[in-house]
Amino acid sequence: MIIRDRELPVLELLRRQIAGVATEDELSRFRYPTAISRTLGIRLVAVELGSATVEIDTDPAIHGNQQGTVHGGLLTELADAAIGTAHSTVVGPGESFTSIDLRAVFLRPVWEDTLRATARPVHAGRTITHYSCEVVRGDGKAVAVVTSVVTTLSAARSHGR
Template identity: 60%
Template structure:
């Protein structure tokens, strides 16, 4: 349960150690990393800062594709959501958690294979409601999608059991 482990590292410090390959035995935080969905989809955190994060993945339309033979849009949205969630989690303290309440995507161009990186940053950080923008970029430097999301921070009883 969030907040029950006083020896846990702050999320940002834990993730910075993770990205640097410097996690030590016993290092932990009050949130779950890697998330189950990110591990399943092969996502990796490639950069993290206070309220920011970049998440990468290798894609191939043969595995991640839609009917047209390009990487599925839902997969791109999930990648952006992982970056946004990682970014927001760096701001969470024990006893706090969060939930997405809105996500919107503009698809810009197709992708068939290669590396993708989704980079999330806050556009407004409030006590309870925060807004994020996230760009999903192909390995040729061209944007694939832009995503915006609204995230609500939960505290106390609202955070219990999440």
């Protein structure tokens, strides 16, 4: 973890980014948007303490599997981005986090569409938090439900993360 002079709390920076008022010199202790989100085109659209919503525009020509539908790995990554963003808003100074379990249930196929993933905690303990994330199509129908267990790392366990 690198400490910077103009470091903002994660939640404040993310809210400023969504509002379109964040400047390039405004940073937080975590990198946002993440490299994988930039690469895939995942956008943060809403954030609150412990919850986050992200979107992506899908195209089977780019995100497709052998059947011509959007690959399940992309749906899982979208949910993981929402879950990680949600958890980053609740970790304290000197803490970091990592997923220790991630499970996806796929409900229906997706082709070209805008997908939205919303992550919320189901149970938050001192170090372990359980999340549920629903991924929906533009018509509001669920395409996947992803659950995750995230552990908060403190002190030496968080070093370098």
